[in-house]
């Protein structure tokens with residue numbers, strides 16, 4: 103399944119490393135993931151979400167506020183894969199593995215999570231070990247240069263993460279499915295209204311997926327009561343607004359200790375053309 107990020111040859115697991123026939127070798131970290139980022143292209147120390155962002159997302163997700171989405175995603179994926187008795191699923195931009203671990207519950211599935219952030223994939227390993235999950239593997243890699251062979255996956259899942267038309271089409275088998283989850287227009291609107299004078303609704307993302315056909319689109323919304331200052335702060339840190347908010351906005355944010363928000367997600371299922 104894995105290919106060498108340098109020469110694209112197949113990687114073979116030999117003891118604690120993945121090796122290709124051309125002598126490139128990638129050691130498995132103590133935590134159990136493999137770093138397939140090449141330093142020539144990415145700085146593995148700074149790529150993707152940093153340790154604080156990963157910690158905030160882990161703390162928030164572990165409170166269960168987005169569990170309904172994880173379960174819905176698993177249902178949608180399960181329905182698409184219902185006739186496949188051993189599906190291979192790639193979670194691209196998997197973060198710290200919250201949705202990956204839920205997808206791992208699909209019967210006989212093999213799940214491969216990749217994220218450009220080493221901090222994130224290290225958390226994924228901790229998560230699966232603690233949960234006793236054995237059908238997930240994780241690598242530090244980019245969605246725009248996936249370390250997987252052509253036509254090797256039945257499904258790619260991308261939850262709030264970068265989307266690559268070319269790479270997803272390359273790694274998917276004929277008829278393979280791509281599930282993309284993005285925020286709905288009303289997602290977290292109440293939080294934005296509490297922080298900004300003129301809150302706006304999210305605009306739909308445009309992905310330019312011309313190698314795919316849209317099969318279905320679901321808007322999945324529910325409301326959640328976020329009941330502590332710490333959770334509100336972690337949630338806000340997960341959003342793109344965090345680094346753009348003025349000091350005045352941050353003061354308003356810190357004053358909140360309970361807020362009912364709309365959690366709204368668009369779940370799109372595409373099929374490879």
Ligand SMILES: C[S@@+](CC[C@H](N)C(=O)[O-])C[C@H]1O[C@@H](n2cnc3c(N)ncnc32)[C@H](O)[C@@H]1O
Nearest residue numbers: 150151195196197217218219244245261262263
């Ligand atoms: C908003 S987070 C979503 C994470 C996870 N899917 C979730 O919903 O919990 C976006 C993730 O994409 C990762 N990311 C950013 N650029 C990437 C790239 N080029 N390739 C792979 N992952 C990337 C970040 O490190 C981060 O973990």
Ligand SMILES: [Zn+2]
Nearest residue numbers: 106109122126
């Ligand atoms: Zn190689």
